[in-house]
């Protein structure tokens with residue numbers, strides 16, 4: 001079989017390729033995901049298949065196993081294995097001010113709208129370790145809007161939320177982030193926002209004064225409030241189209257009229273049931289306004 | 293038709309090579325083509341435009357879940373991996389693989405997993421070894437491997453690595469690759485062409 005490339009073992013423990021049966025593997029994967037859902041409540045059944053498959057094989061090989069079924073046995077009987085797998089399946093890669101053009105456009109086109117509100121509620125769905133949340137908090141503060149904002153930052157994964165709360169990010173990435181920050185229209189010196197501490201860059205804790213971090217699963221949990229801004233970037237790419245459409249329903253229901261939805265730079269509303277309900281504010285940036 | 297998708301990977305020197313290859317494909321080429329060209333994380337649509345200028349086929353930078361279209365050239369966007377799924381493309385921002393995002397290996401392996409015998413992988417000029425592993429996966433699952441003759445490549449490292457990993461690959465000069473792809477696209481149904489899972 002074609003082992004996901006990131007995880008090809010060098011030990012010669014490769015599964016027998018001649019006997020690889022993709023249809024059988026698909027059955028194994030579906031059974032595993034069904035088992036995880038019924039036993040642990042995490043519903044990965046409608047995630048994009050190729051990515052799930054890669055991540056499962058990463059875990060299978062790290063554990064020295066040789067099939068999805070073997071992993072199933074371990075996961076269902078060992079909650080610690082489930083925790084590891086949860087980290088594998090919820091891909092937590094993120095950065096500060098990723099796609100600077102997005103933040104630049106947000107400043108130019110969304111901030112003026114937000115200025116007309118006495119109070120602003122934002123939802124960061126799938127916030128991972130929080131880099132985006134701190135980025136947005138910095139932007140809002142520089143625009144003089146932070147004090148009347150409240151940010152709800154959620155993720156399926158409790159472990160990354162703890163990291164987000166701590167607000168310590170790798171020092172070695174500060175140069176990249178400084179560059180992004182400037183291109184995103186940053187108005188100050190980026191280094192004002194952090195101090196080197198605890199072996200990392202500790203961000204100004206007042207940036208999270210108005211932030212609530214909490215666990216929320218986009219697949220199985222409901223809407224929990226009404227928002228003026230929802231940001232969900234590079235999360236829906238991990239879902240299949242049917243699930244994407246369902247989660248867009250959740251976002252639609254959670255957005256106030258004329259509220260703003262921000263997606264990742266390669267995500268679209270095309271073919272979604274709610275496509276007609278939004279206007280793209282400033283193409284090509286994926287920032288949409290709910291208009292009906 | 294036995295083949296369902298063509299995946300092409302290239303790096304250093306790849307723009308000229310890709311433009312040549314695409315300009316040699318006829319407007320009625322019947323397979324979807326997925327291109328991974330290594331590029332800077334902030335590079336814009338310029339690559340897509342330069343490729344479009346060279347060909348009659350439609351060239352698009354991929355957005356998540358774009359359907360695979362016959363005769364369409366789907367270009368991986370900067371800073372995302374691309375995964376070939378049954379009938380469409382998915383994106384992921386997981387870690388770079390061997391320093392690359394997009395990674396040629398990731399794209400070719402996913403073509404193998406999804407289309408098996410129906411996948412064709414092509415590796416062109418480049419200064420690293422990305423693509424070799426993915427091409428090997430394609431061949432292991434019964435698909436086809438084509439490699440630009442390293443002697444005709446601007447930088448031979450990538451095609452060299454691919455040939456080493458896949459000794460059975462067809463090694464062809466740049467100008468012979470498009471005609472070979474056209475011939476493969478015309479091959480009639482043979483027994484056992486695997487349907488996409």
Ligand SMILES: C[S@@+](CC[C@H](N)C(=O)[O-])C[C@H]1O[C@@H](n2cnc3c(N)ncnc32)[C@H](O)[C@@H]1O
Nearest residue numbers: 090091094126128155156217218219233234235
């Ligand atoms: C690749 S990160 C994106 C982080 C950030 N938004 C960005 O674009 O840089 C994807 C995040 O989505 C989260 N996620 C995956 N499935 C989820 C679900 N069902 N509900 C909530 N969050 C989920 C993962 O835990 C992960 O932190």
